[in-house]
Amino acid sequence: MNPTTSEQIDLAERTVRETLGLGADEVSVSVSQGSHTTVQRRDGKVEQATEATTRGLSLSLMVDDRYSSHGTSDLRPEALTQFLKNAIAATRFLEPDPDRALPDPALCGRGSTDAELDVFDPAFNDYTPADRSKTGQEIEAAVVASGLDNVISSSAYIADGSSKSARVTSTGFAEETHGAWFALGGETTLATPDGKRPEASAYYAGRYLSDLPSIETIQAEIVRRANERLNSGPIESGKYPMILLNQVAGRILGVIGGPLSGGSLHHDRSCLKGKLGESIGSKLFTIVDDPTIPRGLGSRAWDGDTLIAKPRTIVKNGVLESYYLNTYYGRKLDMAPTTGGRSNWVIPGGDQSWQEIAKAFPKAILVTGFLGGNSNGVTGNFSFGVRGVLLENGVPTKNLSEMNVAGGVLDIFHKLSAVANDTWTFSSTRSPTLVFEDVQFSGT
């Protein structure tokens, strides 16, 4: 059965009318309903099976130039009415902030149709518990049969879900959308001679079931990661070229996310304030925020303010071109709003594989995972725990763990010297493997 959203539009429209009738001047209402199923298998049997349908309503409102937001899962009519009355009463105690008003309706609407975004796989409706069970058993069997020595435990993970949501505002926006997602993966834990029990896992997510990798690919990835966890340790502190694997590149790229936000800029907490039009990276550093990618995990038709979702270049050939400004912070900063939050990030790739690029370095660190760490959006400094592999002329010579990488937002992207040809598509960060030179690592 295809999802229908008319009940949600109806509830959202009724709530808008009721909220206005109770005294609000403006209101934006979102009604969502979803379902999800998760099955985890371990050591030959189902470890946990979870299934649920869920629902909720959220709204933001203005009363006498005062702003508040609210959410509830208690949708009984009498409870909802009391909830709205309480929301409006609470708002009256606040101080006016007219910049919170809803956006100019001319900026609002759909950027793409659901058909163009293609985020609902028709196969979702036909995906049965028996299918999940079969896939789970196959993944687990593949992990068990991977040929790894000293396996303590192996597991498989299968999950999927769908969501339907409607958005209605008192300024005339009324749209609905629906999507689905699938995820699967596996994990194995090994006993090693040093007494450790390193785990290796591989998980993938996608909008279409058919976009997910084969079980053989999952098996091979788990084996690769497991082999990288054996006999690992730190090497001497120093500066090394960093080859940042595509699937974990989002961790370093993400350090510019906070400083790009309107809130950080407005509150003087951004190292990127005043940098529009300036170089913040090498010519290879480009980020496009694209909410229109068919089947993209971060794709959307409108943003949190109901602004039309469209592609935006954030950084082009190293030059900062755009901030993330929602309606509120656009007004605060006296700048045109862009969008309040990221969708899909696309980082253009190059022509070579990272393996080819790595041959040029006598020593380089291939970063394959992170552990802890954080960044300071004001200074731009970051420090993350890493694991990976030491490469010498492209040849793996030692598995690495218990090491950190450190740097600064205003410095690291100038060190981007190569991009590989292997864009990762199982994430909203679509990056190839990135190569940085002269990066500070700490170990022994």
Next chain:
Amino acid sequence: MHTLSPERWFEQFGVDDALTLRVLATATQHGADDADLYFEHSVSTSVGLSDHKVNRAHTSVDLGVGVRVVIGDQVGYAYTEDLSEVAMKRAAAIAAEIARDGHASVPPQQIRSGKVHDFYPVKRQWSDVGVAERVPLVREWESQAFSRDERVKNVQVGLSDADKHILIVRADGTRVADYRPMTTAYVSVTSSEGDKTEAGGFNLAGRAGIDFFTQERQDRLVDEAVKRSVDALHAGPAPAGEMPVVLAAGSSGILLHEAIGHGLEADFNRKGISIFADRMNSRIASDEVTIVDDATLPHDRGAINVDDEGSPTQKTALVQNGVLKSYLHDRISARHYGVDPTGSGRRESFRSTVLPRMSSTYMESGPHDPAEIIASVEKGIYCVTFSNGQVQIGAGDFAFYVRQAYLIENGKLTRPIKDVNLIGNGPKVLETIDMVGNDLKIDDGGWTCGKDGQSVPVSQGMPTVRVASLSVGGQS
């Protein structure tokens, strides 16, 4: 004023003993080693100040029930926000599928009350505190922050609170209910001096009502936030490499949380995937090290009167004088190991199933004067404030992020440093904690622990300790 007792709270939503017995009968229709219904009703409010105005508020209501059916170590789980009998029985039937090949068990015929502590009584629930009472507090904290130091340029303040009622009805007919208040306040400060700008913040949290905010706490909230911001103006980059690390008393309990706490959660151990899986009753640290997990601290953020599957909570000695003595058990792992549960079964909400989790994890005081510990280090760092951490359960590698610290040179604190990740291996680091101070301090910040996608409130504590060697992720 609310007059319903926690045990009767859900009657306002049509949930009574007879209905819960009928839903449990559906849940156990194919048999079960264990089963429970977990009802939750949460009402939360937050108000925020920025640009010198208390200019935003958020409220939320969450209502629903989770149904769990357990066969051996297998779990079937379903939940619904609809508390009608039809919806709850539908969820119960889905959860029961895990036991499809089993045999029907006899459902409970009557309800009896279970034991519940009283670690966080409040004079008024938050639902009886109007937004009008919250607003002056927030305004005052901003005003005080600006008055503390002329370098303060921007202040943001938030006050959040929640009333959470839960009701658990177990397969044996045991019913327990709890009222769980929670409040968190933060002050975030941006300071400038010359061409330098820095930010710092501080937060306080507890299971308490509005009287949590004593004058002492309000002053500390503001003082610490301002101090962290202006101190950072003169802090430099951290060094890189392995070196001795002294952890200040209080929030450095994050080391315990990451280095050993998660590894002692019994689900990881019964599956054999924790690095501590075969180390029970063996020595893992020096005699000076005793580590506990304690859900009984009054009004503590990690306190719970009863855990989320109805077991009484307690103070559990995990490591006693260096010897591993206990894991943190939920009922599944307790059955696996043939021990009593430690009251550690927790869940984020009715949408989540139970996992063994920490509450307040801390190290008991040792024999050393804190000044003696700092003086013992020739070259290292002294870590004061922290933000986050992470661990790999099987490998034992862990990391935590230090916001502010000082270099130790020849036994003295010299220049301030900031923003550095520390990384190590749990068992190795525990073995190298060689000095424990006599100044245990439980931190009352708003710590939240994540596991399997679930977040639960926790706290942590530590006396001053010396770790012989950790890898410091600095820039020089």
